Structures are given as C-alpha cells and as structure tokens.
Amino acid sequence: MKFVNERFMTEPMPFWEADPDVWRMVVDTNVNGVFLMTRAVIPHMLRRISGRIINVSINQETMRRRGFSPYGPSKAALESMSVIWAQELAGTGSP
16 A cells, blocks of 8 residues: 555545556556466366465455555455356365
C-alpha cells in the first residue's frame, strides 16, 4: 500500500486517484504473480501426486477497508483463486 499512498493508514486515498501503473503493479504481484508461480509448480506436484500450495491473504475487514485499493481487491481475488484452484485440484493428490 505504501506504493499507492504513503499515508494510507491515516489519510485514505480514493481509488480513482490511484496511479494506474501502481494499481497494475499491485494486481500483477498479488494476482498474476501467484497465478504464474502456481501454474509453474502444479505440473511437478501432479507428477509427484503430492504437494501443497499456501497462499497468504489478509482478513476480510482489511480487504473491504476504505482506501485499501488495489491491495484489498487483489487479496480478495487471491482468496477466490485459492478456493477455485482447490476445487480443480481436488482428487489429484495422494489419498
């Protein structure tokens, strides 16, 4: 969030004032980065029939906090991705 607004804790900035390049950087890191890393490791896990993916997020209160865009929305996306991917990977590991 400090890339978006150095005073994000005391002076929340409206999302429409965020620099689009910084917005993209946060989303690229928290959403696309996780996708690319997970995509790279899954074939190895499937071959081994073993593995764990652990995504670190935040609490929902922070995701929905005024002035926490794009960080909050990117972490909400991460949580959704985690649930969907767990469903898609269900049954692919060892019993």
